[in-house]
Amino acid sequence: MKGNTSRNRILIAFRELLLIRDYCDITVSHIIEKAGVGKSTFYRCYNKKLDIFIEMHKIIFHSIFKNFNTKEEWLNHQPDISFVRMANIANNKSGSGRSMSYIMGSDWPNASRLIRYILANEIQLKLESVFGESAWLVPVSDVSGAIAALYIDYITLLSHNTREGTVEQRSHSLKIFTQSIIKESLK
Numbered sequence: 001m002k003g004n005t006s007r008n009r010i011l012i013a014f015r016e017l018l019l020i021r022d023y024c025d026i027t028v029s030h031i032i033e034k035a036g037v038g039k040s041t042f043y044r045c046y047n048k049k050l051d052i053f054i055e056m057h058k059i060i061f062h063s064i065f066k067n068f069n070t071k072e073e074w075l076n077h078q079p080d081i082s083f084v085r086m087a088n089i090a091n092n093k094s095g096s097g098r099s100m101s102y103i104m105g106s107d108w109p110n111a112s113r114l115i116r117y118i119l120a121n122e123i124q125l126k127l128e129s130v131f132g133e134s135a136w137l138v139p140v141s142d143v144s145g146a147i148a149a150l151y152i153d154y155i156t157l158l159s160h161n162t163r164e165g166t167v168e169q170r171s172h173s174l175k176i177f178t179q180s181i182i183k184e185s186l187k
Contacts, residue, residue: 007045009035011059014052019089022103023053050107054114060086061122068126075179079171087167090158100156112152120148127182136185143185147178 013034017026028049032042046052064083068074101108124144136143154174158167165173 006035006037006041009037010042010045011052011056014049015056022098023049023107024103024105050111053107053111054118057115058118058122061119065122065126069130071130074127074130074182077172077175077179079168079175084168084171087155087158087171090155091167116145116148116152119151120144123147131182131186135187137187138185143181146181150174150177150181 010031013036014026014031017030017034021030026049028039028042031049031052032039035042046055064080064086067080067082073080100112104111120141121144124140127140127144131140133140151174154170158170
């Protein structure tokens with residue numbers, strides 16, 4: 001159980017550091033110090049900083065889509081409150097004006113690919129469990145990939161503050177686009 005406790009402490013420390021610093025400005029030493037763990041404990045739990053970032057996103061994505069258990073939840077117009085909360089955090093963190101490729105540095109290509117894959121997979125599992133695998137005109141992997149790309153683009157735009165309207169209004173638009181993709185992809 002100690003490994004899980006250390007792993008959780010590292011994850012929480014990393015999340016807290018991301019609230020006050022950009023990814024590129026956080027070192028393993030910062031994480032170790034904030035988590036109160038040793039270097040060897042860190043490397044037993046994670047190989048690199050990017051691994052924590054990816055695990056954190058797995059948890060976020062699972063949290064965002066955990067309530068999408070019925071057709072109505074996928075097809076209604078109201079954005080999920082957990083997504084709006086996460087979007088507000090991203091929007092409030094957008095003050096630096098730095099691009100994601102700058103913030104993530106050399107980890108950006110891998111992070112971008114892994115995040116898109118993890119998000120698409122989470123969406124696909126939920127869509128299959130709610131609508132079934134045979135309900136689609138196109139492969140459900142294509143549907144989930146399109147929705148994942150839409151969500152990632154939305155969050156990227158939030159981080160640059162390039163669109164007008166509140167986070168709630170933009171989240172509502174995202175939900176309508178998601179709903180349209182699903183409706184048009186169903187048999």
